[in-house]
Amino acid sequence: MSIRFLLSRLTQVVLTILLLSVIVFGLARLTGDPVALMAPAEATQEDMDRLRTSLGLDQSLAVQYWRFVSNAAMGDFGTSIRWNEPAADIILERFPATLLLASTSMLFGVLLALPVGILSAVRRDTWFDNFGKVVSLAGQSMPTFWIGIMLILVFALYLPIFPTSGYGTGWHLVLPSIALGGYVAAAIMRVTRSAMLDALEADYVRTARSKGAPERRIILIHALKNAAIPIVTIIALQSATILRGAVVTETVFAWPGVGKIAVDAVTARDFPLVQAAVLFMGCVFLLMNLLIDMLYVVLDPRISYARR
């Protein structure tokens, strides 16, 4: 991996973040006047103007944007209109909760998807395989908010095992992790199955069999090891997807993460907070993609970003 490659990817990341900042800044302002939404119905124009000035929203868009970008570069995203606290602090305070949910969801997704995907390939075209296909199709088609609501209904109300929502104990993690993990599991399951099918038909597997290697060893060592690259790739890609899903899952389960506060901020027209949340998540997303690119080289010696 050349330094040159890293530099060019980093430049792309910075440009994307700048573009993202313009989009976020513009979109937030297209949706309406936050002062009109915040002030009570009977507030007079003078009352509203005073509020607008106090929020700095009376300046021109160009001035507001420049102030936003130059301050953001220094880590200052302004003060949340709704919560009266620095937007950056609010986001950073919530990021661990999002990270925890994303990790346990991914863990659940992988633990579910790998065995089912491998077994589906080994027992191709049996009832188990068909069942796995149906489950993964359903998992990918069902919206996460609906799965979330159904999980609450079944496992918190009909069978009062888990808490409905909130944060605090490990039990609070179970339902949101299943809702979010189930979504990514479906994709991982499908890729695992097809990668394993390819591997199981390869010459080295036939050779291993003819040598009389035990079936277990053939599947888990010979085939799985060689099928690992697409599986790891999809897992890495899904870890970025999981951030997107967290927005919905956190809202349904009142999980105090970055996704939930972003949704609340959009509803409240809390410009500084929306900007901070989207930019922050955008940066995390871009960095993860960069890491995935670099991971390829480590995983597969055949891939190289060096100039030939």
Place this chain on the structure above:
Amino acid sequence: MFTYGPRFARAATLGIAMLAINSLPVDAAPEGEIVVAQPLLRQQFDPTAMVATTDFLTFDMLYDGLLNLTDEGKKPALALSWEISEDGKQFDIKLREGVVFHNGDPMTAEDVKFTYDTVLGPENTHSYRQAFANSVERVEVLSPYEVRIVLKQPWPAFFTSVRYSPLGIIPKNYYEEVGPKEFLKRPVGTGPFKLVDQQAGEWSRFEAHEDYWGGAPDVAVVTQRLVSEPFTRYAMLERGEADIAMGLTGPLLERIQSNPDIKIVAAKYSGTSALHFSRTEFPESANREVRMAIAHAINREGIAQSILAGVCESASSILTPATFGHLTGLERISYDPEKAKQMLRDAGIEEGHEVSFSIHTQSFGSLPNAPQVLEAIAGNLEAVGFELDRRPYETGAWLAMMRAGNQTGIFYGPSSIPDDGGETINGWFSSKSVWSSGNVNVPEYDEIFNKQLMEPELEEREKLIQSFARMEHERLEAVPLFWCSTPFAINSRISDWTPGVGSGYHLNLDKLKLAN
């Protein structure tokens, strides 16, 4: 070969360990503690910098005004009694003695003066600052427990509207000592609860103020928790994780009605609404017969029972029974689509006449299932021959449209604090009102509005507003729709609770009684 890195392994182990360590989920809140699951959370704790009427959700916990809004309407709180001068331009107010702030400081006339002076300050951003500035000349301290409010003009609405006299009194010494910024984080008032902890955007926790002048509340701890998803709020209530769930509408209300452990408590008459008309977009609406035909076309009773699940009732006037100036005995306009069709034909309106109609895509206090209700009304109007050009608006866009004066031909007009008829005229029926944007121009209404502004005698003022109600019943500048209450779903831990009347944001939690 791919191996998990040590970091990932640590995170995974941590996740599994958390599941293993914690034994069982805690269900119900501890004794004496209640959790309120709210679709919105306010954490702007400074009453002199009020932003929205929803701020009362926290102000009522932390502060008292000179008057408070209770389940029986406005009642003397920090003011024990008052005298209004003959010209109506001076209020001499006797304050309650022995009231202490959460930090132990006694509340005196100095604190009242300081609070009002802060709102009157030129930089202040209180939402109703303009109304205070227009009316109040200055506040004088007469003795430690007596203040005089000297006015520029009579201000009778001070005592009848929830916007003014319930302004929370803040402690002068403490506020000056910590400054406005710190005060927002550690507010101190005289109210029934004190703020003990908060997480921005998630929850606020309050503890009972043991030395509250009105008696310590039955509830020891109140947690207001923001839960955006309505179903989750409902689930928390059914599971016992919350004791009060706000903002449940639609199918969830039906589900509650079938659950014997959950009941509905309503803040009565917290909203009123009417259909208004744009004289430029729909010039035919200048004809009273056309407006009357529209009134006959709408099945208010049916909509109130079905879509609004009894939370709202069909209105006979824009002023609710809890509104100052309400006139009893006005007849409701009957649902009679045949008559409506005939009246429209007589007025020269052809079948298929096109009119624009705004549909609000979000529900709110003054109309719980707004999108469905407005769609039903649109159906009623089409049934009598109109062809509607439906224009959907979410709240921000709707407010912008209204404030810019770009109303559709027929538009929906809500009022979320219908506590004072004078304010209702101001908002919707005077020729200068913000919301009707000049579409209502009745000199008699302007005259009544101006007279009641200056009328110091409450009884006389009430009569004036009632004369508006009578006249509007005849003229029908707007078609009254519903009087709505704000429903709160509660579980069986709560034995007795009545929220404040005339607003959905005055919860009155200090009067809430817990079972056992």
